[in-house]
Amino acid sequence: MMAHITYLSEEALTQKFGRRTRRDAVPSAEVSATGASLFGEIFEVESYLRHQGSSFVRRFDANSYLTITRALDYFDLSADYDGDLSAPFRNCATRFCIISFTSDWLFPTSQSRLLARALNKAGVNVSFVEIESDRGHDAFLLDEPDLERTMRGFINGAAEQAGLGNTHAS
Secondary structure: OOHHHHHOOHHHHHHHHOOOEEEOOOOHHHHHHHOOOOOOEEEHHHHHHHHHHHHHHHHOOHHHHHHHHHHHHHOOOOHHHOOOOOHHHOOOOOOEEEEEEOOOOOOOHHHHHHHHHHHHHOOOOEEEEEEOOOOHHHHHHOOOHHHHHHHHHHHHHHHHHOOOOOOOOO
16 A cells, blocks of 8 residues: 555645545454554545555456566666666667656656656657646546647657658547
């Protein structure tokens, strides 16, 4: 449950839950097994996190998640290039669009800027956009008009550059 809070920003959690409480539906005899409140009430955010945690373990194999998380932790594109992140991108013809959300704790804007600078150093065509959002890492999954406009503009620009005309991506 603790990891889940990194997918939402502090502002989003506050707006969604504040300090509201609710009666705990779990009898006090089951407190030690469930983490339920000893006082008969729990914060709304606790109920939400408990639900998300239970839902998560039903949908994902814990070992698969640990493997993916470990792969993310250990991945270092620059490791084979003496720490030069731009080196793997030299002579790359691909256009890149890097989009960052101000409240994303999982992939912070500072890391996105670092990648954009490395791509620029390699002479690669890169666009970088930072979108103001209080929705945390999950912002890319939600209705975010600035994300849609950015993606539409990038795709249409790539299509025009490739001679395909405006694709009117929606």
